Amino acid sequence: MLDALTAPFQYDFMQRAFVTALLVGGLCSTLGVYVVLRKLSFIGDGVAHASFAGIVIAYIRGLNFEFGAAVVAVLTALGIGYIYRRGRVSLDTAIGVLFTGVFALGVFLMSRVRTSTVDLQDFLFGNILGVGPSDLWIDCGLAAVVAGAVAWNYRSLLFTAFDPTVARASGLPVVFIDNMLLVLLALTIVISLESIGIILVAALLVTPAAAAAQVTRRFVPMMLTSTAIGIGSCISGLYISYYAGAASGATIVLVATAAFFVLLGVGQYRRRIFSSQASAR
Amino acid sequence: MLRLPASFALPCIALVAALALPAGGDAAAAPGPLRVLTTTTLLASLAGDVARGRAVVTSLMPVGASPETYEPVPQDIVHAHAAGLIVENGAGLEAWLAPMLRSAASRAPIVNCSDGLTIIDANPHLWLDPQFARHYVVAMRDGMIAADPAGAAIYRANAAALDVRLAGLSARIRAQIATIPLANRNMIVFHNAWFYYNRRFGLRTLGAIEDVPGSEPSAKHIVQLIDAARAAHVRAIFAEPEYSPKLVNSVARSAGIPNVAVLYDDSVGTSPQTRDYVSMLETDTATIVSALK
Numbered sequence: 001m002l003d004a005l006t007a008p009f010q011y012d013f014m015q016r017a018f019v020t021a022l023l024v025g026g027l028c029s030t031l032g033v034y035v036v037l038r039k040l041s042f043i044g045d046g047v048a049h050a051s052f053a054g055i056v057i058a059y060i061r062g063l064n065f066e067f068g069a070a071v072v073a074v075l076t077a078l079g080i081g082y083i084y085r086r087g088r089v090s091l092d093t094a095i096g097v098l099f100t101g102v103f104a105l106g107v108f109l110m111s112r113v114r115t116s117t118v119d120l121q122d123f124l125f126g127n128i129l130g131v132g133p134s135d136l137w138i139d140c141g142l143a144a145v146v147a148g149a150v151a152w153n154y155r156s157l158l159f160t161a162f163d164p165t166v167a168r169a170s171g172l173p174v175v176f177i178d179n180m181l182l183v184l185l186a187l188t189i190v191i192s193l194e195s196i197g198i199i200l201v202a203a204l205l206v207t208p209a210a211a212a213a214q215v216t217r218r219f220v221p222m223m224l225t226s227t228a229i230g231i232g233s234c235i236s237g238l239y240i241s242y243y244a245g246a247a248s249g250a251t252i253v254l255v256a257t258a259a260f261f262v263l264l265g266v267g268q269y270r271r272r273i274f275s276s277q278a279s280a281r
Numbered sequence: 282m283l284r285l286p287a288s289f290a291l292p293c294i295a296l297v298a299a300l301a302l303p304a305g306g307d308a309a310a311a312p313g314p315l316r317v318l319t320t321t322t323l324l325a326s327l328a329g330d331v332a333r334g335r336a337v338v339t340s341l342m343p344v345g346a347s348p349e350t351y352e353p354v355p356q357d358i359v360h361a362h363a364a365g366l367i368v369e370n371g372a373g374l375e376a377w378l379a380p381m382l383r384s385a386a387s388r389a390p391i392v393n394c395s396d397g398l399t400i401i402d403a404n405p406h407l408w409l410d411p412q413f414a415r416h417y418v419v420a421m422r423d424g425m426i427a428a429d430p431a432g433a434a435i436y437r438a439n440a441a442a443l444d445v446r447l448a449g450l451s452a453r454i455r456a457q458i459a460t461i462p463l464a465n466r467n468m469i470v471f472h473n474a475w476f477y478y479n480r481r482f483g484l485r486t487l488g489a490i491e492d493v494p495g496s497e498p499s500a501k502h503i504v505q506l507i508d509a510a511r512a513a514h515v516r517a518i519f520a521e522p523e524y525s526p527k528l529v530n531s532v533a534r535s536a537g538i539p540n541v542a543v544l545y546d547d548s549v550g551t552s553p554q555t556r557d558y559v560s561m562l563e564t565d566t567a568t569i570v571s572a573l574k
Contacts, residue, residue, distance in 0.1 A: 246499050
């Protein structure tokens with residue numbers, strides 16, 4: 001049994017995959033609580049698609065791919081916030097409008113480059129098994145920045161996440177907080193994309209937090225549960241992928257999805273118990 | 282996730298192309314030289330040599346595109362409609378071609394270059410064996426003669442000259458590979474393109490990162506590759522210029538493989554050393570020899 005748990009660690013690519021799972025899995029599932037509470041569920045897919053335009057422009061201009069992707073991702077995130085505040089639409093609609101538009105711009109520009117020598121999407125979307133030492137350092141830096149920003153603005157983020165109207169009435173800088181959150185999300189998504197790929201980023205931003213919301217409505221427990229589910233899914237998904245010979249990203253997503261349904265059941269069961277106790281009294 | 286399924290993209294493309302096609306005129310019957318449309322850039326390189334001085338050859342796919350996962354754009358349908366002859370690799374490489382030709386209402390004859398060759402394990406990469414490329418050239422020559430009988434003498438002369446070059450290329454590759462010590466003749470590749478080349482020249486493909494083009498490998502698969510590479514003391518792993526080298530580098534680091542090199546296989550490159558079939562294979566062979574020695 002112990003052998004089965006330690007066997008993958010004799011390969012250094014698996015060691016890096018596990019460390020990345022801890023860092024990026026933890027980071028995405030922590031931010032996921034804000035994503036779910038603010039109804040930003042498609043931000044992962046949205047920013048990922050939009051950053052494709054950034055990488056295309058960087059390719060055409062001969063710039064660094066990561067830089068191009070990050071700039072367009074941040075601009076798209078700020079644009080989503082702007083449309084949401086000015087356009088009388090919900091955040092998910094703002095995401096839908098902007099990400100399809102920016103993604104289409106990327107496809108349009110790419111289709112006019114008829115002598116492309118690289119598959120840009122392949123460079124944009126990494127694989128958790130291909131994480132290199134330099135990716136790991138970048139992920140560490142990102143995790144530190146995001147953790148710091150969240151800790152520093154913890155109370156404001158909490159208020160705006162649960163009730164933006166009350167937060168605004170009580171004098172909090174809601175626009176600043178929203179923009180900061182969107183920029184943090186955009187950076188997290190772009191950097192995570194390059195180390196773990198699109199399907200994992202999109203899922204880890206939503207599923208663990210949605211699962212946590214089934215069993216608690218309180219902010220800190222929700223965040224801790226979400227982070228635990230995110231990291232737990234990554235670690236157990238990597239083990240299953242290792243022994244079952246399945247694609248690692250997809251396996252991790254399926255474990256997280258299974259965790260969601262388990263907690264959905266637990267939440268329903270507990271509510272039934274509570275309501276029967278209440279009626280018995 | 283970003284890729285549209287062809288079943289969705291094609292009707293859209295067909296619609297756009299229908300609007301873009303010249304109304305009433307049948308471009309295929311237009312006067313002028315025979316227009317030959319090949320699917321890949323490597324086929325265009327060979328066909329261009331056969332057609333030199335007589336027919337116009339274009340490649341449908343741009344440099345760097347993967348034939349296994351290609352999605353046609355509206356311009357392709359316009360080109361296909363105007364073509365007098367279509368050259369494909371066959372062997373299952375261009376699954377997207379038949380629906381596209383239907384959309385283009387193309388009546389042009391199709392040359393299937395791999396017709397008559399033995400396809401093993403449904404692997405379509407026959408062109409990387411120069412002996413098979415000679416077979417391709419014969420098929421192209423006969424297709425061009427049938428479509429443009431007046432040019433027969435030119436096609437025959439060009440094909441004969443190319444055949445001599447390919448035979449020379451094959452001999453040079455054999456001599457180059459012979460300088461690699463027998464124990465070192467194991468390769469790990471990005472996708473299994475080098476099967477026929479390796480069979481011809483006595484190399485061995487120990488494994489590929491992507492067993493199915495475009496599919497994500499499992500941790501178990503990467504571990505098996507690393508174990509196999511360690512056991513055989515593999516000297517080199519080969520990436521492809523079109524794809525991110527991250528997974529290749531990951532395997533190289535974990536398995537202690539000293540050399541990581543880049544091979545061109547599904548498409549020619551843009552540099553003078555890789556711009557056509559013969560120079561691309563010369564460059565690839567030099568890369569393989571120096572990485573494995």
